[in-house]
Amino acid sequence: MTPIDSQPIPDRGTFHGAGRGTLPRILLGFLGIRPMTGYDIKTTFDRSIASYWNASHSQIYTTLRALESEGLVASEIIYQDTRPNRRLYQLTQAGERALRTWLSDPVPDRFTKDEYLAKLFFCGECGDKTALQHLDSHLQAVNEQLNHLAGIRREYEHRAVRRPRLLEFQLLVLDYKEATLRADREITEQAIRRLRDPTRTAQAI
Amino acid sequence: MTPIDSQPIPDRGTFHGAGRGTLPRILLGFLGIRPMTGYDIKTTFDRSIASYWNASHSQIYTTLRALESEGLVASEIIYQDTRPNRRLYQLTQAGERALRTWLSDPVPDRFTKDEYLAKLFFCGECGDKTALQHLDSHLQAVNEQLNHLAGIRREYEHRAVRRPRLLEFQLLVLDYKEATLRADREITEQAIRRLRDPTRTAQAI
DNA sequence: GTTTGCATGTAAACCGTTACATGATTGG
């Protein structure tokens, strides 16, 4: 992996999309909340930011190792007898610096790949029925995501708050995500009504 | 590349994210509109779906070659004297079938990685000033994207329509994207007001 | 005269997913 400090910053020219060292910084971010194992981090992903970032456990474990070899995190083994041992990671001072640097660096221009929209774009090639299936299942997925976020919100309310400032921003992102999903739902429902409208003309290919 | 028909469909379990043959299908989609060169496709990306999918020219060229070796597209060279020659691609019958198959296949569960939200999530670790910078520049980026979409919309209006059904869905996606961006703008402005609110308590780390 | 546009390609590096691998414990 490329060392995380001393970023070459690849010219910024046409760079887009995920990748280029975001995951390792996110791991630093999690370890900034409290020391964790790779397993903890995976479950934390799923219970917090999974809707806009996630990683497989294999990627998390290897990235933690790489961060350790760069000196940004340090680990110790917690021995357990009834369960597998845990390798607990925490930030080093260099890791804290790297985290603060990332947080203050501007977010590079990006776009998010969305296969759903890409497919819909070409749906003039197929029948209305197919398009409506895509819209319907998208609507369903949006509703499921909204339910999932509601669950996360409930969890937040029942959790002891050690650092309220951390919580404030986590809730801000939650609000953001919820609002955009609600907008998404509204537009999708509108599109479905439009396609179902009997006064519309063409329908087959 | 894995052959595009006869998809193994990798278990659907935890799969998320971009990848797994979306780009080649999108290329088939573009060639379904009209025969194009790699260069044409790149400019079409930028003028149509760039905000939810894009690819570098190198990836487009190599993927077109791969599609040709699978028999889904065919190419011929257009010789030019004052400009470099063009390699014009068009769908084969197998390619048309593969396109229709993709269009009717359900979109797999997915999430979109968003470094901006991931960073904001951890912004409790840094000062309000830094967080506000991120929100401000996000707002600016959203406005630029809205302007860009307005330009695309104007282009659509001045274009001869050969296949109105294709246009209908392209406009549907455009409407969708515009509406979500407007919602995004609203929430971001609201978050900025909230952080700037002088009755708020904590502000430094 | 330097930048932009046209037009196509190769190669290296990196990021991310899937599959493979192990093994005890707890709950239904």
Next chain:
DNA sequence: CCAATCATGTAACGGTTTACATGCAAAC
């Protein structure tokens, strides 16, 4: 008894980005 949870890893593969490479013509 079977599934899920805890817990950590390796290896293979494929997708994506970046850098390297070329060369003429038109526009500023």
